[in-house]
Amino acid sequence: xxxxxxxxxxxxxxxxxxxxxxxxxxxxxxxxxxxxxxxxxxxxxxxxxxxxxxxxxxxxxxxxxxxxxxxxxxxxxxxxxxxxxxxxxx
Amino acid sequence: xxxxxxxxxxxxxxxxxxxxxxxxxxxxxxxxxxxxxxxxxxxxxxxxxxxxxxxxxxxxxxxxxxxxxxxxxxxxxxxxxxxxxxxxxxxxxxxxxxxxxxxxxxxxxxxxxxxxxxxxxxxxxxxxxxxxxxxxxxxxxxxxxxxxxxxxxxxxxxxxxxxxxxxxxxxxxxxxxxxxxxxxxxxxxxxxxxxxxxxxxxxxxxxxxxxxxxxxxxxxxxxxxxxxxxxxxxxxxxxx
Numbered sequence: 594x595x596x597x598x599x600x601x602x603x604x605x606x607x608x609x610x611x612x613x614x615x616x617x618x619x620x621x622x623x624x625x626x627x628x629x630x631x632x633x634x635x636x637x638x639x640x641x642x643x644x645x646x647x648x649x650x651x652x653x654x655x656x657x658x659x660x661x662x663x664x665x666x667x668x669x670x671x672x673x674x675x676x677x678x679x680x681x682x683x
Numbered sequence: 684x685x686x687x688x689x690x691x692x693x694x695x696x697x698x699x700x701x702x703x704x705x706x707x708x709x710x711x712x713x714x715x716x717x718x719x720x721x722x723x724x725x726x727x728x729x730x731x732x733x734x735x736x737x738x739x740x741x742x743x744x745x746x747x748x749x750x751x752x753x754x755x756x757x758x759x760x761x762x763x764x765x766x767x768x769x770x771x772x773x774x775x776x777x778x779x780x781x782x783x784x785x786x787x788x789x790x791x792x793x794x795x796x797x798x799x800x801x802x803x804x805x806x807x808x809x810x811x812x813x814x815x816x817x818x819x820x821x822x823x824x825x826x827x828x829x830x831x832x833x834x835x836x837x838x839x840x841x842x843x844x845x846x847x848x849x850x851x852x853x854x855x856x857x858x859x860x861x862x863x864x865x866x867x868x869x870x871x872x873x874x875x876x877x878x879x880x881x882x883x884x885x886x887x888x889x890x891x892x893x894x895x896x897x898x899x900x901x902x903x904x905x906x907x908x909x910x911x912x913x914x915x916x917x918x919x920x921x922x923x
Binding site for chain 1: 737738741742745746783784785788789791792795796799800803836839840843844847859863864868869870880881884885887888890891892894895898904
């Protein structure tokens with residue numbers, strides 16, 4: 594891997610400006626996001642208007658976690674898993 | 684997915700017991716089944732692996748377009764490896780399952796994480812990741828042909844560039860540029876730097892906090908964030 598920055602002209606695209614200035618508070622780590630992901634997705638399946646500000650902000654700010662949460666949601670929705678309020682074991 | 688409870692009084696005396704799952708049925712209590720030993724544990728382990736394969740297959744299918752080689756054989760190898768690794772990770776954390784969600788949902792997320800990470804690594808395995816410092820030339824690429832908007836965007840981008848030079852460390856700048864400007868996936872950058880997704884996300888969070896504070900202080904951003912929760916652009920760490 595080349596860790597020496599090659600000098601080259603660069604411009605900041607508007608999307609990059611938005612990404613750099615995204616407000617990701619309240620803080621939530623990727624590890625906490627992973628811990629919450631199952632309950633968060635089940636809550637969304639029960640009620641799509643469910644809001645968890647810290648999770649929502651994290652998912653907007655972290656593409657990898659966001660893809661994985663969307664994927665889990667799609668997998669459960671495809672199975673017809675309603676997240677019907679049952680906690681605990683299957 | 685739930686084994687039906689036994690019905691009291693049907694050919695069975697004594698206390699009410701939870702029915703044993705029939706052949707092929709998923710365990711009523713996954714944690715117990717996966718730790719009880721014997722044939723029941725073997726069966727539960729096999730069923731858990733099926734869950735892992737299902738979720739890993741789902742994830743690889745979603746990201747198949749990113750694979751350099753998306754042949755059926757390659758996909759099958761990726762899915763199986765991800766399922767195996769995810770299962771190992773899950774079993775190491777089995778004691779942390781608190782039953783706040785269905786076990787299957789909890790299990791799926793391990794396979795999805797592993798498969799997604801594996802696909803990103805394969806996507807970038809032959810690509811060099813350049814870590815370079817800020818080297819901006821000219822204004823931002825136009826997103827609007829409105830002269831007023833263009834001028835505002837140019838001002839903000841220029842101020843942002845200045846902030847990046849003054850309030851960020853070289854490491855913060857390089858990480859932010861790789862993830863937020865060049866679109867290097869966060870897992871890939873973590874691998875190349877010997878870091879973790881969590882550590883890099885924390886760096887990005889600190890970058891954003893510093894930049895927003897600096898530009899707010901200079902009047903480029905409102906003191907009260909105008910980007911409400913609902914209107915925050917969907918631009919993310921590790922996204923081009």
